[in-house]
Amino acid sequence: QEIKDITLRQFGTGVSNLNEVGQKVKEDLGFNLEMTALDSDSVTQRAATQPDSFDIADIEYWICKKVWPTGNLQAMDTSKIKNYDKIVGIFKSGKLTPESVIAQGTAPHSVGFVEGPGSTTFAKEETGWMTLIPTIYNADTLGIRPDLIGRPIESWTELLNPEFKGKASILDISSIGIMDMAMVCEAMGEIQYADKGNMTKEEIDKTFAIFTEAKKNGQFRAFWKTFDESVNLMASGEVVIQSMWSPAITAVKSRGIPCVYQPLKEGYRSWGGGIGLSKSLTGMELDAAYEYINWYLSGWVGGFLMRQGYYSAVPETSKEFMTADEWGYWFEGKPAGGDITNPFGDVLAKAGDTRDGGSFYERMGHVACWNAVMDENQYMVRKWNEFIAA
Amino acid sequence: MRSGQDLELVHLVKRYGDTVAVNDINHVFLNGSYVCLLGPSGCGKSSTLRMIAGHESVSEGSIVLDGSDISALPPAQRGTAMMFQNYALFPHLSVRDNVAFSLHMKGVDKPTRHKAANELLELVDMSHLADRLPAQLSGGQQQRVALARALVTKPRVLLLDEPLSALDPFLRIRMRAELKRLQRELGITFIHVTHGQDEALALADEIVVMNNAVIEQAGPARDVWMAPRTEFVAKFMGGHNVISLEGHKIALRADQVRIADTGLPATVTAVEYQGAHVALTAMTPGGEEIVALVPEADFFAMPKQTGEAVSFVWDEGRVHRLLA
Amino acid sequence: MRSGQDLELVHLVKRYGDTVAVNDINHVFLNGSYVCLLGPSGCGKSSTLRMIAGHESVSEGSIVLDGSDISALPPAQRGTAMMFQNYALFPHLSVRDNVAFSLHMKGVDKPTRHKAANELLELVDMSHLADRLPAQLSGGQQQRVALARALVTKPRVLLLDEPLSALDPFLRIRMRAELKRLQRELGITFIHVTHGQDEALALADEIVVMNNAVIEQAGPARDVWMAPRTEFVAKFMGGHNVISLEGHKIALRADQVRIADTGLPATVTAVEYQGAHVALTAMTPGGEEIVALVPEADFFAMPKQTGEAVSFVWDEGRVHRLLA
Amino acid sequence: MAMSRHVSGWLQAAPLTVVLGGFLIAPIIMIVVVSFWGATEYSIYPAFQFDNYSYLFGSAVVWKVFLATFKYALITWVFTLAIGFTVAYFLAFHVRSQAMQTALFLLCTIPFWTSNIIRMISWIPFLGRNGIANSALISWGVVDQPVEWLLYSDFSVILAFVHLYTLFMVVPIFNTMMRIDRSLIEAAVDNGASAFQTLRHVILPLTKPGIMIGTIFVVTLVMGDFITVRFMSGSQKANVGRLISNDIALLQYPSAAATSVVLLITVLMVIGILLRFVNIRKEL
Amino acid sequence: MEKRPLSFYVLAVFFGLFVLFLYGPTLTIGILSFQGPGGGLTFPMQGVSLHWFRELFEQQAVGDIWGAFRRSFVLGLMVMVTTVVVSVMAGLAFRKRFKGSAVLFYMAITSLVIPSILISLGVGLIFNQLGLKVHWATSGFGSQLTWTLPFGLLIMFAVFNRFDKSYEEAARDQGATHWQTIRHVVLPIIAPSLIGVALFGFTLSYDEFARTLLTSGSYNTLPLEVFGMTTNVTTPVIYALGTLTTLFSFGIIGAFMLSVWIAGRRRARLGSDAGKGV
């Protein structure tokens, strides 16, 4: 069997599961990478229930917390990962800089390692066996339409401000949405959480009570489930303030519609994704998969993703695949020297623009919590369903 | 006898696109008479009837009843009622409700209209089945209900489009007697479309023979049968031979043709037993077909076989010269 | 004359659940004869025919053809062929392919089977339309094709279930002559189901009158008509009066009843003109109905009205005593 | 003979039986079984517990959602029936030539060939706050503020349902109407019935079977829907289908199964009642 | 031409509005799919171009439209053929009133009315528990059949309700075996309806979403892909796809009508004097 005959099947959300990557893999590595893009619920579902339908899972860390115990994925030997050392600290120790405080929620490092191959429980610190190789991550906040709001927005509380009645939105993905809710409730001073990433039943009830009330009062125009729905809601003016993902902001802006990814005083809600290997991968396919991972971390993909507003797990290598101006704008928070375009050629920023929230360290340094799967997740899910149905 | 209350067709024309279904016909239907419209398929009988009923618009001409032109009125206001070939009973309504339908439409209250319906059901002898649905009735019973329903509006003229054709021969004969009786009792005009000449003869005070969208002959049943005007009528009414004699077409009743030792020679081509008679078909040397209706006793006294030579005679007075 | 090749029904019974459609009938159909099965609706004619054809299983008894019991054989192996009431021509096949169908099923190659089909189409005079589809034919033409198709299997017995009922009266008379001619030419047995007595009389060598699932009377057409055995047969064959005379039911032909000055008194209840005759219906004081078929010339010489009193006479020799 | 009829019947029905057995009956059994199982975050485990049901019947929200499901079904039914009947009536009784009838009928069925989802989402640019409808209303001066309830509301949900499913009403009603003997209408007219009376006393009663069949389609489609409600309400409204699909999305299969069982029973009961009024096999 | 009553005009207007209502969204999509390159999913139009159609034929950022189309097409054909064969067989079976036919009939009705997502869920669960892989050509295929077969069966009921049994008797009389009767008589006569069943089966499959949702496995069918696109694609490409699929459907109907028309003409050429007597 030759390497060019190998086909690896990868699935994930539309965020990173891009056909360009597959093409580039074919060019650089010679084998085939088939991409299937799904929404995040389907991603979880497939990872947990259909281990034979994929070779590589491109999933988020909180999903990993759910999926890993099923044993559908195999741990990866870090010694085979060339750029392992250059991976940012968030994914290893949990700290961006040695002095950082570890944020609440399912922080990537807490589900990033296991004791060894075959282990189904997570290790507390680096072990040399990784569950997911980090690929992409970001710090999320609220997106707003400054033109339609016309005043500064500083706090998560604004999401429930009656001023925006019928013009607000949050996302309908429970594990992420609950964190946004928690940010809002905490900012409003209504609830003090011991750990937003691991709420008690009472905390969950209280949180939903506040949001259900708001929903019944018509605060929300719609809930969105995927990236692009949020773009459409914002671009069409149906919504002026909502939880949003960074590239969604740029997508709105690229249509010439003003949109700001508003840094808030309470900090960011962050998320991270990585790729995991199916249990069933062996032999040449497994080797090819490692090769793919090493290639992934070697910079091209990083650059590709960073030029859309995400962060790469190994920023250093990505830098080589970006112009100085791009690096300055996206990573260092500097004003753009010229037009900043995404890999598809759309102009995302004009000369002089700076990135909302500033540099990598300013943004990732203000993470208040990570998307999470909590102990009371099942309870939370039920409540979430009831909230949606209310 | 003409009266002011007759139904009159004046230069009546019906066109469907390019087809002329009824071509400029004029006729007076005497009040209280039983008229049969007779003719082959497609000659325009139904079209005529449906124009009178108001279910088909009049292309040209007018329909006058009781001195006033009714051709623009809606069906229910013409003083006519129609009985449909398949009876068109409402399948979801009981017999009584079918009969009471028009009163219901007029807003008559239930007891009153049921009473009226019962009376008519009595007339057609169907009271005992008043609560059945049409599907639970035999053909003859359905016909009576249809009749009762048509009569409940107290029409001046009852129009019947092949009312007997859905029945079996036995029932057909019984029902035609009933139709006749009813018409006599009610004294209203019946216009009955059929393509059976026996039916027309048995029922009609007046027969109107149609062909190719026009009236070929109209008159009392006996006149039409005894003196067909055209070859078509003679052949269509049946019982007639049409042969050429001295350069003219003549009609000769089959029952007037006798077998004799001398006379018109012919060769027997078919022998059909008909009960009281035997129909003997033979070919003349001129290639014309002659049918002789021989009383069966006479025939079997001297039977003939196919192929045998016979001679026919008839009384000269029986020969009837045809127009065309 | 009985021959070894006759078709025989032996204690034949047909049940559908609780209904007995055919109740223990026995009959011999003579080889080469034209037999009409006559009877009112629902009397079991079709069931009998379909059992012979093999389209309905036999509940009890057997069907013997040519000395061997065929009642368990599939339809095609019985030596019978059926012509269906609606002809059942295959709508997707041309006339020729319809006729050639059975040969096709046998695997006969195309030229051969087309040749055979053409011969039969010649016989029924349909060669010129051999390439048409059935939908493009008139009723009479369809019937001929159906006949050709049934005959292509060279059956010993041809079974016809109301073959003429779908035709209009005009055509019906023409087609029945053709059926008769064909049967004569082919010399095979025809068993023809009908409920028209005129059809049966005209066609049949032998008439089998059925009623209530049994055979009421069977015999040559003339015998049945001249000497009905039962009241039912007398009434069903038509043209007969059934009256009580000296405690017995008798049958009396309507054309034998004459009007006279003395005789059986009666009151005219209906007058039906029938062309050559007038049917005069009258009620006797005993409440019995008598129909007199009076030649029209005689009648109109001395017309009678409904309600008038008349007296009837007849030759004693014409009275025929009935069994039941 | 009788035996072979059954046997050949069975043989011919076997493929259908196999498919329905494998992909209808077995799944239903599976759902019933799983509805008693337990679930963890990511997996389900065999058990025999009533938790799923007790939660289902214990939750006020679930009751409300069932109610909402009925509400959608009922309102959609009323509209599809009114529109479907009128359209079918027009086609069957007012269009004269058969060619025209067929042409117009086909015209109605053609949109059915575009993906449901695409047809559904294409309402969004039409109904949105700045959509065509609002722009038009504002420019005509009917309103001066965009009408909010056009989109992401019960209105838009029902609009989409009506849009998607009216055809399921038109087809069977049209079919039954076409089989009404025309002479019945003439007989009614002859008996003095006005057009409306004919409609009310003759056509309507005779169209009942078609209405029932259409009702069965519409009601089951609406009750089983989960995607229209989600799209057209911007996830703001819920019906039972969404409850199930949310559970499925979150891997809560036993809970989804329990809801499914209840939904299935509900639907079958409704259909059972409707079937009492119509013999489907005869009416086709 | 006769004068129409007022109600005709009222109803005609109603019908017109209904057609507009039916077509409105399709037309909206149609128009929006011709947006200029800078256009979005909503009005106003930003120029007019074929850009998004061209885009459709190029590699998308995510997903695989043409692969999905191919799969849907193949699946549609599979479902179509199976539906025709199975429903014809079942239709034949149901004419015999065999034992258990009532049960099977109610199963088919259940299959028709069961909410689609339950099939999806149940089949998914079974495959899962049996450790089988879900795939559009196995589980997806079977799930779609539960939707197309009842329809096919109902159509077959309608067909056989009107089918004259004497055709078969005539064939038997002519010596055709059971199979020959079906092959040479029954099937050709019901063939036009079978085309209907086939078309129906294909469309229902081609459009099926809910039953395939959890049963199609790694590879999306077209509706799933479209569903994915509604959440992943923010450009009028999705409208271009909609427009294209509509045109594709038109094409199929058109081809069907054309073939019927040609067949009709071929018959008409043979001439007819039906009804003219002998």
Ligand SMILES: Nc1ncnc2c1ncn2[C@@H]1O[C@H](COP(=O)(O)OP(=O)(O)OP(=O)(O)O)[C@@H](O)[C@H]1O
């Ligand atoms: N609605 C119609 N449209 C077009 N042509 C018609 C229509 N109705 C009747 N015709 C044509 O008008 C002519 C007369 O038809 P009509 O029904 O009056 O004949 P008919 O004498 O009643 O025949 P039948 O004995 O067969 O009922 C025929 O040529 C027929 O084809």
Ligand SMILES: Nc1ncnc2c1ncn2[C@@H]1O[C@H](COP(=O)(O)OP(=O)(O)OP(=O)(O)O)[C@@H](O)[C@H]1O
């Ligand atoms: N398939 C069947 N199932 C049940 N009963 C039947 C069936 N076919 C006929 N019958 C019954 O058997 C009896 C005889 O029917 P058959 O068809 O032989 O009568 P028929 O003499 O041909 O009548 P018609 O002149 O109306 O055709 C009738 O009572 C009929 O209802």
Ligand SMILES: [Mg+2]
């Ligand atoms: Mg007519």
Ligand SMILES: [Mg+2]
């Ligand atoms: Mg019969």
